[in-house]
Amino acid sequence: MKNILGAVAFLVVANMEMAEGSTSPLRARIIALNYKLLNQIQKTEKDKNIFISSLSIHEAISMAYVGATGATQLELANLLGISQEDSLEALGDEWVSLRGSLQNADKKVTLEIANSMWGNSALRVKFLPRFVSLNQRAHDALFEAGVGRWR
DSSP, X not given: OXXXXXXXXXXXXXXXXXXXXXXXXXXXXXXXXXXXXXXXXXXXXXXXXXXXXXXXXXXXXXXXXXXXXHHHHHHHHHHHTOOTTSOHHHHHHHHHHHHHXXXXXXXXXXXXXXXXXXXXXXXXXXXXXXXXXXXXXXXOEEEEEEEXXXX
């Protein structure tokens, strides 16, 4: 069977768990999302080689979660394994800690993670200040609101 499902960030996070002997809530949620994703992908892509980064996927959805409300926020929370009692600041602190751990895991390795959000200026998209500040702090995200028309 030709079924290789890889998740580099999952392996890195899982290896850090074994080395440190502890599991942070964020790391556990990323690992859980990895299993969900791989189980879903495996159902339709049985004979293909697939490579994903569950860390990147979790981080991108986490960035959107910061600005979500109502039913969308609830769905994203369920997907990410987040309790609605968790404060956005506490979740941000977890990301800051994890990013620091990953970026300082090995002095011989340089890990750069790039995150950004782009708004369509033709639609006059404006990012709310709290959304921007939380994502900049937790995810080191760049925001650009002056992007031209999209089709």
